[in-house]
Amino acid sequence: MLRRTLSRPTLSRPAAIALGALALVVAVAPFLPDADSGPGIAPSGRDAAFRTSTTAGRGQVTPAMQAEIDRVVAAGAVRPGARPTPAGSARCATFDGQRYCLGVGWTTQSQAQVQARVSYAAQAIAARRPTAVETTGDLDAAAALTRTAKLSPTGRTRRERAELTDAARSVAKVWLLRHEIQGAPLPEGFATAHPEAIAARRGDSTATTTTTPSAPPTVAVNEATTASKTAAEYPQLATVLDETQVAQQSRSYWCGPTAMQMVAWGWRQKRQPQKKWARKIGTSTAGSSITDVVRVINNNTGWDRAEHAGTFVTLDIGDFTFDEWYLVMMRHVTDYTAPVLLHPVLEKKYYPYLDDNASGHFQVGRGYDQNPTGEPLLSYFEPWNQQAFDPSEPYIERVQWQSAYQQFRANQAHFQHNIGV
Numbered sequence: 198m199l200r201r202t203l204s205r206p207t208l209s210r211p212a213a214i215a216l217g218a219l220a221l222v223v224a225v226a227p228f229l230p231d232a233d234s235g236p237g238i239a240p241s242g243r244d245a246a247f248r249t250s251t252t253a254g255r256g257q258v259t260p261a262m263q264a265e266i267d268r269v270v271a272a273g274a275v276r277p278g279a280r281p282t283p284a285g286s287a288r289c290a291t292f293d294g295q296r297y298c299l300g301v302g303w304t305t306q307s308q309a310q311v312q313a314r315v316s317y318a319a320q321a322i323a324a325r326r327p328t329a330v331e332t333t334g335d336l337d338a339a340a341a342l343t344r345t346a347k348l349s350p351t352g353r354t355r356r357e358r359a360e361l362t363d364a365a366r367s368v369a370k371v372w373l374l375r376h377e378i379q380g381a382p383l384p385e386g387f388a389t390a391h392p393e394a395i396a397a398r399r400g401d402s403t404a405t406t407t408t409t410p411s412a413p414p415t416v417a418v419n420e421a422t423t424a425s426k427t428a429a430e431y432p433q434l435a436t437v438l439d440e441t442q443v444a445q446q447s448r449s450y451w452c453g454p455t456a457m458q459m460v461a462w463g464w465r466q467k468r469q470p471q472k473k474w475a476r477k478i479g480t481s482t483a484g485s486s487i488t489d490v491v492r493v494i495n496n497n498t499g500w501d502r503a504e505h506a507g508t509f510v511t512l513d514i515g516d517f518t519f520d521e522w523y524l525v526m527m528r529h530v531t532d533y534t535a536p537v538l539l540h541p542v543l544e545k546k547y548y549p550y551l552d553d554n555a556s557g558h559f560q561v562g563r564g565y566d567q568n569p570t571g572e573p574l575l576s577y578f579e580p581w582n583q584q585a586f587d588p589s590e591p592y593i594e595r596v597q598w599q600s601a602y603q604q605f606r607a608n609q610a611h612f613q614h615n616i617g618v
Contacts, residue, residue, distance in 0.1 A: 251377050251425075252507030252533065253369035253394035262365040265290045269299075270357050274350065281345045281353075287315045290361055293391075294384055295371050297364040299357055300341055300488060302511030302615045303371045318612035332484070333543055333581050334452035335557030338612065340483035360488060363495075367508045369394040374512065374618070377425035378521050378528075428520070428567060431527045436564030436576060437534050438463040443595035445582040447471055453478055453485025455580035456559040457493055460536050463563075464498040487511055487540050490559065491617040494538065506535040506618065515614040519605045523573060525618060526565050526601070537562030538617025539577055541607030548599065548607070552583055552590040557611050565601065575601040 258266070269290045273281075289298040289308040297303050298311045318338035336344070345353060369391035375381040388395060442462040446455040454475040462468050474480075477497065478489045494509045495501045501508050506529060514522055529537045539562045541547065543555035564576030576598045583590040608614060 251373045251528075252503070252505075253367075253373055253391065254501075254503055255366040255508050256369050256391055256393040258362060258365050262292050265292060266358060266361045266365060269361060270354055273299075273353070273357060281342055282316075286342060286345055287312045290364070292365045292368045293372070295368050295375070297361065297368075299360060300486065301613055302488060302491075302513050303364070304513035304615075305516050306513065314612055331543075331553050331555040331583070331586075332450060333555050333558045334446065334448075334450040334454075334480070334484040335540070335559065335611075336453075336481075336484040336486045337557060340481075341486065344481065344483065360492075363492065364510075367510045370507050370510050371512065374510075374525070378524055379517070380425075425524065426528070426532075428524060428527065431531050431567070433569065434564070434566040435527070435530045437530050438536055438561070438563040438578070440596050442468070443578050444468070444471070444580065445585060445595060446580040447585075449586050450482055450484050451475060451480065452559045452580045453490050454480055456538060456561050456578070457490055459561050459578050459580075460494055460500065460538070461498050463536060464500055484556075485559070487538070487559070487613065487615060487617060490538060494617065500533075500535045506533040509538075509617055511615050512618055513613070513615045515609065519602055522605050522608070523565070523575075523601055525616075526562060526575060527567075529562070529618060530564055539604070539608065540611055540613065540616055541604065542610040543581065544607065544610070547603045547610070550591065550593050550597075552587075555581065555583075557613075562616075564598075566598070573601040574598050575604045577604070 269288050273285055273288055287298050287301060287308070289296050289304075289311060291297075295303060296305070296308075298308065301311055301315070304311060315338050319342060322337050322339040348356065369387075372381075372383060372387065372391070373394060376383050384390075438459070442459060444455055444458055444462075446452050448471075451471055454471040457474040457478060458469065458471050461474070474493065475485075477493050478485050488511050491509045491511050500506055514525075517525075526537060529535055539560040541558055541560065543551065543558040545551045545554055558581060560580065561578040562575065563578060566574040566576070568574050576596070579593055579595055579597050582593045582595075584592045608616065
């Protein structure tokens with residue numbers, strides 16, 4: 198168990214970007230036609246030009262996807278006044294071979310497995326003493342059920358349909374992540390079915406912020422054999438987001454709005470109040486849902502653009518190894534030049550700066566150091582300052598550099614074990 202505060206490495210952002218550019222290794226391959234060749238040019242056969250950062254934008258909802266959305270929504274229909282159950286709430290849809298579960302995100306687990314862990318988490322929380330842990334603003338399983346129970350049948354249907362529609366449109370991003378990080382083969386005809394995963398032609402970048410680099414070059418890859426970059430191909434250290442653009446949560450249940458505030462601040466170069474983001478997320482005194490925070494990132498920043506992370510998704514990383522998880526972090530920072538929404542359990546055994554155990558939590562991942570002479574580090578913005586709510590407790594710094602492995606363990610310890618990427 199890590200019990201020391203790790204010092205923060207220092208490297209200027211321009212230097213980190215330069216190192217990232219030097220370390221980006223791609224195969225020599227033909228590019229797509231230039232922008233003046235006309236719109237609508239699609240690849241043929243099994244070779245398709247994907248972005249080197251392997252991401253995708255929003256796709257189209259096919260008739261098959263719409264039928265699946267209708268099925269899952271209909272399966273959750275309840276009579277007015279009936280209280281939802283974990284099994285009834287955590288229903289799953291399958292889009293193009295990938296499974297999405299309401300409130301949990303994209304997962305490789307079965308619907309029964311997801312429902313079982315949501316049910317167990319709700320029961321554990323109900324049986325726990327109210328003062329057992331500090332709550333920082335993550336919407337737990339029991340609170341999520343209570344929130345759903347307060348919705349009218351129409352409101353619940355509308356909410357579920359919107360969530361599933363957003364998921365269906367993001368399935369190409371999930372396929373690419375699973376393919377390049379975990380080696381899952383892309384399905385036959387992937388490029389044809391998902392033109393949103395085809396690399397934008399040169400000169401199409403629409404980025405306007407001065408804090409982010411232009412789009413990476415496009416390269417041609419084969420659907421069946423695309424290989425992920427290895428850790429050795431990434432620079433030792435890289436960061437995104439300005440260290441001055443940080444804030445502590447002003448309410449004990451606002452870790453979600455504060456994380457969103459910092460993510461948006463990094464994009465818009467303007468600090469906007471936490472109460473604005475709480476309203477957009479739908480935060481209550483019970484906290485925020487990760488799927489809602491991811492939705493707000495997509496709808497209110499440009500981090501979801503093609504030259505960055507593409508459409509953000511809520512991804513269950515319960516089946517990821519540490520190396521795979523850390524590779525996702527390096528990819529987001531170096532290839533996407535975009536932050537990550539972290540979703541750990543805030544407990545003392547994972548975080549040496551805590552005075553008390555706390556609840557599920559949100560942080561903003563923004564850097565890494567492979568640290569060849571020691572343990573790998575992860576940098577993140579920490580909204581939680583326990584001293585603000587109990588003056589007797591130690592102050593917590595906003596910018597953290599801590600053990601990446603402990604962060605991974607904290608993420609896996611959350612009953613949802615998911616992140617926003």
